[in-house]
Amino acid sequence: MFAHRTTYLFLAGLLASQTAALGQNPVMTRQDASPQPRSVTLREAGSARRLIIGAAASPGRLSEPQYADTLAAQFRQIEPEIHMKFGFIHPRPGSDASAYDFAPADKLVAFAQAHDMLVRGHCLVWHQRVADWVVGGVAAKTIGSEQLKAILQNHISTVAGHYAGNVWAWDVVNEAFNDDGSLRSTIWYDSPGIGLKDRGTAYIEQAFRWAHAADPKAKLFYNDYEAEVINPKSDAIYTMAKDFVARGAPIDGIGFQAHFDLAFDNPKTLDSFAANLKRFSDLGLEIHITELDVRVNAPNATNLAAQAALYGKVTTVCLQNPTCRVLQTWGFTDKYSWIPAYFKGKQGWALPFDDSYQKKPAYNAILKALEAK
Ligand code: XIL
Numbered sequence: 001m002f003a004h005r006t007t008y009l010f011l012a013g014l015l016a017s018q019t020a021a022l023g024q025n026p027v028m029t030r031q032d033a034s035p036q037p038r039s040v041t042l043r044e045a046g047s048a049r050r051l052i053i054g055a056a057a058s059p060g061r062l063s064e065p066q067y068a069d070t071l072a073a074q075f076r077q078i079e080p081e082i083h084m085k086f087g088f089i090h091p092r093p094g095s096d097a098s099a100y101d102f103a104p105a106d107k108l109v110a111f112a113q114a115h116d117m118l119v120r121g122h123c124l125v126w127h128q129r130v131a132d133w134v135v136g137g138v139a140a141k142t143i144g145s146e147q148l149k150a151i152l153q154n155h156i157s158t159v160a161g162h163y164a165g166n167v168w169a170w171d172v173v174n175e176a177f178n179d180d181g182s183l184r185s186t187i188w189y190d191s192p193g194i195g196l197k198d199r200g201t202a203y204i205e206q207a208f209r210w211a212h213a214a215d216p217k218a219k220l221f222y223n224d225y226e227a228e229v230i231n232p233k234s235d236a237i238y239t240m241a242k243d244f245v246a247r248g249a250p251i252d253g254i255g256f257q258a259h260f261d262l263a264f265d266n267p268k269t270l271d272s273f274a275a276n277l278k279r280f281s282d283l284g285l286e287i288h289i290t291e292l293d294v295r296v297n298a299p300n301a302t303n304l305a306a307q308a309a310l311y312g313k314v315t316t317v318c319l320q321n322p323t324c325r326v327l328q329t330w331g332f333t334d335k336y337s338w339i340p341a342y343f344k345g346k347q348g349w350a351l352p353f354d355d356s357y358q359k360k361p362a363y364n365a366i367l368k369a370l371e372a373k
Pocket of ligand 1: 082291
């Protein structure tokens with residue numbers, strides 16, 4: 001931001017001195033001839049507040065100029081929306097290179113590097129999008145706990161190793177808790193699990209330790225949804241995080257997905273959101289808002305204004321938290337949001353750009369919050 005401001009001032013000064021030399025009125029000419037300053041982007045406004053503004057993205061869309069231009073101009077970070085998930089990146093059995101499909105995610109990494117952007121990795125362990133060969137093997141009992149442990153260790157080592165130096169932060173484990181705070185039953189935990197069944201969060205800790213061994217420099221995150229406010233799920237995550245920190249298990253932060261609707265915008269909820277983030281910050285952990293979107297049931301002016309207000313408030317909560325370092329939306333254009341499909345067409349219009357890449361009120365609200373002192 002400062003670099004651009006300085007360049008602009010320098011160019012404006014240059015223009016003024018040239019026109020003065022031509023004997024024209026420098027004030028008039030400066031007003032008439034100099035270009036309007038480029039409007040500040042989300043990524044610049046975020047950087048000025050030490051906040052990384054990110055978006056989930058898909059490599060197949062980069063060939064669409066408006067998609068690529070908006071992504072590169074407005075965002076400082078990319079996270080693959082699906083292409084680093086197990087079933088996509090490790091679709092075939094085995095542990096050698098032929099079992100993995102790195103090309104789509106590599107394309108996003110190359111795009112990020114070409115545009116001076118960071119890459120956040122998502123995700124190494126999740127109960128969804130597990131490759132068919134793993135699910136099928138477990139169902140057929142050809143893969144038992146011992147073998148599953150070897151598969152997951154190989155997966156984490158290979159993927160985190162492949163992106164070491166290029167992915168600065170990883171969602172190591174995604175969505176491991178139920179809403180009541182109990183551990184979700186998953187192929188990795190207890191059905192059949194990697195051999196740490198009934199040992200609580202030990203399997204999660206094991207995944208973090210493998211990720212740390214594969215890329216000691218990457219920051220490692222636990223990521224979940226509906227854990228934004230203080231509730232049984234965030235209590236369980238807090239208990240785990242506190243234990244990991246106390247015992248020196250390699251965890252750097254918590255990702256809060258933040259898939260919201262307009263009901264989130266009430267003082268009690270927002271206070272609980274801020275207080276929840278603070279208790280994690282107080283453990284010394286970094287906070288990332290990882291998948292922000294605000295769904296509405298119709299794109300009318302009232303809803304879009306309410307949506308904008310909530311986007312602004314979420315941005316402010318993050319800015320006011322001492323360790324909140326990333327504010328990332330799940331996609332950025334309504335053209336490609338996951339919401340309409342997931343909510344069967346009844347909800348949508350959840351992102352800061354509309355389906356023609358025009359800035360919505362939500363965009364302006366984020367920017368305004370970032371620029372507020
Ligand atoms: C979603 C993607 O957006 C969809 O395209 C895909 O079909 C399913 O997964 N929580 C997460 C994300 O951590 O990985 C999910 O992404 C949305 C919910």
